[in-house]
Amino acid sequence: MMSENGGGTVAKKSKGEIQDLLKREVEILKDFKPYVVIVNKPKTKGLKSENGPDVNTGDLGNPVVLETDCGWVMNYYIADGKSPAYAEVGRGLNEEAFAGRMLLEEQTFMTAAEVVDFLISQGWKGFELQEGTSAMSWAIWAYLKYKKMKLGGYKAPEGSDVKFKNCWHVLESRKDYDATLQLAPTTGTMVQAADGITDDEDSSDIE
Numbered sequence: 001m002m003s004e005n006g007g008g009t010v011a012k013k014s015k016g017e018i019q020d021l022l023k024r025e026v027e028i029l030k031d032f033k034p035y036v037v038i039v040n041k042p043k044t045k046g047l048k049s050e051n052g053p054d055v056n057t058g059d060l061g062n063p064v065v066l067e068t069d070c071g072w073v074m075n076y077y078i079a080d081g082k083s084p085a086y087a088e089v090g091r092g093l094n095e096e097a098f099a100g101r102m103l104l105e106e107q108t109f110m111t112a113a114e115v116v117d118f119l120i121s122q123g124w125k126g127f128e129l130q131e132g133t134s135a136m137s138w139a140i141w142a143y144l145k146y147k148k149m150k151l152g153g154y155k156a157p158e159g160s161d162v163k164f165k166n167c168w169h170v171l172e173s174r175k176d177y178d179a180t181l182q183l184a185p186t187t188g189t190m191v192q193a194a195d196g197i198t199d200d201e202d203s204s205d206i207e
Contacts, residue, residue: 035090036132043084051121112139128152
């Protein structure tokens with residue numbers, strides 16, 4: 001559909017086009033506050049650390065609050081009965097995450113890789129995406145693909161294979177990384193990573 005505008009002619013967007021545009025804009029805004037929730041599915045029996053402190057014992061609390069190299073926070077919930085272990089990761093409002101010179105895109109990718117390495121070190125064999133922002137979810141998928149592992153519950157968008165090849169050098173740089181995250185300075189709190197994750201949210205439906 002065309003309309004007149006100051007003597008010129010412009011194309012009016014359809015309702016569907018406007019909805020698609022708004023959806024893309026929302027995704028861009030959400031990626032400025034990236035987060036992801038990953039579940040140990042298929043559930044790995046008898047989770048046990050293969051490197052560093054074992055967060056699966058419960059001795060460090062539940063959740064165990066950890067901090068990444070970029071200052072992001074991960075809440076690690078241990079398996080409970082039939083419910084598998086899961087991790088919530090987000091940039092949140094931690095000052096350290098904003099103080100460095102690393103670009104947000106780099107932080108997102110490096111944090112995703114750090115988290116995956118850590119979870120593997122804790123015995124995880126299965127990974128499933130519960131929810132997350134687009135860039136963070138893709139970064140988790142890409143690093144798992146590099147590790148020859150899969151991310152259940154996630155379908156990579158078109159063009160991901162080319163993007164994956166283009167970031168191969170970054171993936172290779174993770175080979176000798178120490179996967180031991182640090183305990184966060186303020187434990188027992190929930191990282192306010194996104195509107196969809198709050199400290200009073202009931203996560204008991206993750207089974």
